[in-house]
Amino acid sequence: MSTTLETPPLVIRNASVLDVEAGTYSTADVVSVAGKISSVGPDAEAPNGARIIDGTGKFVIPGLIDAHVHVVASSADFRSLTYTPASYVYAQTARIMGEMLRRGFTTVRDLSGADFGLAMAQEEGLLEGPKIHFCGHALSQTGGHGDMRLPGEDHDPNGRGCCGIGRVADGVDAVRAAARDEIRKGAHHIKIMASGGVSSPTDRIDSTQYSMEEMRAAVEEAQAANRYVAAHAYTARAINRALEAGVRSIEHGNLLDDESLRLFLEKDAFLVPTLVTYWALKEEGKEFGLTEEMWAKVDSVLTSGLEAISRAHQAGVKMAFGSDLLGGMHRHQNEQFRLLGKVQPAIDAIRSATTTAALLLEREGELGVIAPGADADMLVLGADPVADISVLADIPEHLEYLIQNGREIA
The missing domain is CATH 3.20.20.140 (Metal-dependent hydrolases)
Structure with missing residues (x-):
């Protein structure tokens, strides 16, 4: 969206973040600025005015x-x-x-x-x-x-x-x-x-x-x-x-x-x-x-x-x-x-x-991943879909935060 420049920064703290290609999780903070992921890693510094989501015990996957x-x-x-x-x-x-x-x-x-x-x-x-x-x-x-x-x-x-x-x-x-x-x-x-x-x-x-x-x-x-x-x-x-x-x-x-x-x-x-x-x-x-x-x-x-x-x-x-x-x-x-x-x-x-x-879609590295430079499209889930794919099949029961271009969708 062209509105992403007006989107406040977003930080998801201490979540299990999925590396889709590797098929593994790492505990990390995910920082989004202007609709793009700016960093993924431990102990990230929150930008001024950032919205903070506590990801402890949560699973973050790409949109x-x-x-x-x-x-x-x-x-x-x-x-x-x-x-x-x-x-x-x-x-x-x-x-x-x-x-x-x-x-x-x-x-x-x-x-x-x-x-x-x-x-x-x-x-x-x-x-x-x-x-x-x-x-x-x-x-x-x-x-x-x-x-x-x-x-x-x-x-x-x-x-x-x-x-x-x-x-x-x-x-x-x-x-x-x-x-x-x-x-x-x-x-x-x-x-x-x-x-x-x-x-x-x-x-x-x-x-x-x-x-x-x-x-x-x-x-x-x-x-x-x-x-x-x-x-x-x-x-x-x-x-x-x-x-x-x-x-x-x-x-x-x-x-x-x-x-x-x-x-x-x-x-x-x-x-x-x-x-x-x-x-x-x-x-x-x-x-x-x-x-x-x-x-x-x-x-x-x-x-x-x-x-x-x-x-x-x-x-x-x-x-x-x-x-x-x-x-x-x-x-x-x-x-x-x-x-x-x-x-x-x-x-x-x-x-x-x-x-x-x-x-x-010829959007490799821009969509479908949680990595610096990618669009900040993310799902914060209460359960692990890698362990049980029904988490995504029954998504209303497990989706806690929906984020598109760094903006939380109500």
């Missing part, structure tokens, strides 16, 4: 990063966003962002929907919530996961309403133009729809989308602007095509195979699994109208997703925390930690939401 959110998704029906008034979308988004922040997420990567205006409002302190890395509109082929037209509709897919999540671009030249336009509008990354999805009305989940030439065009444009491409992909075939095209992060990736694991390592790419959205559908889907057949399918996808994370973890693939929750299910965001804890050590789950996510 969390969710690398796959949709802050505008007040409904699970993405199609409805195309005709919802912008003012109403903004009001709902403000609520969603404020709740995300209070779950400990001080930064998020938005994978379609958020824009320059939301990011600027948050940065200027007009809107309380996580810092936003956004892609603007995701790029989709006609009839792809970002095309919300029903089979009987023939209107311009990019010409309705304010707030849809996708834009349709067909052919190499159109993909280049769309990628350049999102970059012009401030996008931190480009998102492409490389496979079918659940919320789009005319595509199969197991379809592949975009030609190799179209995907490579998006990657070339992103790289030219020192950005990167994230790809929505479920099946191994879709995942592997996207990785071959140079995509930096695969979103979801539930049905990866051995070739996928090889390509992730060869291409130095990231996997962003989003299991909690399937967990939430399994827990509550019938209340939202899922049939018994659909519910069983969700259960199968959840099981395969857990297996994918386990295999990726064992192979050494870099994984970043993602939730991808929509509508009334946003409240389950932290449950992703409990799911991750089933297939990997707690410290690795924490890394996925701190250091690894920061690396994906």
Whole structure:
């Protein structure tokens, strides 16, 4: 936030401070000045006018990063966003962002929907919530996961309403133009729809989308602007095509195979699994109208997703925390930690939401760590999440202080 210069200094005294990379704690004082961490160590001198927090017996970890959110998704029906008034979308988004922040997420990567205006409002302190890395509109082929037209509709897919999540671009030249336009509008990354999805009305989940030439065009444009491409992909075939095209992060990736694991390592790419959205559908889907057949399918996808994370973890693939929750299910965001804890050590789950996510966002050393020069985003917890990952899954019971840019959030 630009308001950080007005933020009084902050000192957390005598706390157990987590070195995420090492996976160890040290007893230290953490000093924040002008929204940045200035020192971490014993017996720090408090700057004049500093707010002092007694950290004795407390655990301090970096603010969390969710690398796959949709802050505008007040409904699970993405199609409805195309005709919802912008003012109403903004009001709902403000609520969603404020709740995300209070779950400990001080930064998020938005994978379609958020824009320059939301990011600027948050940065200027007009809107309380996580810092936003956004892609603007995701790029989709006609009839792809970002095309919300029903089979009987023939209107311009990019010409309705304010707030849809996708834009349709067909052919190499159109993909280049769309990628350049999102970059012009401030996008931190480009998102492409490389496979079918659940919320789009005319595509199969197991379809592949975009030609190799179209995907490579998006990657070339992103790289030219020192950005990167994230790809929505479920099946191994879709995942592997996207990785071959140079995509930096695969979103979801539930049905990866051995070739996928090889390509992730060869291409130095990231996997962003989003299991909690399937967990939430399994827990509550019938209340939202899922049939018994659909519910069983969700259960199968959840099981395969857990297996994918386990295999990726064992192979050494870099994984970043993602939730991808929509509508009334946003409240389950932290449950992703409990799911991750089933297939990997707690410290690795924490890394996925701190250091690894920061690396994906190209903010290494600035986010996800408690170290001099980093943003002063910190959680002060009453219990140790390294010993028990449920501390983060059940965060309302354990979060004692929430600090973003050196400012305590009430």
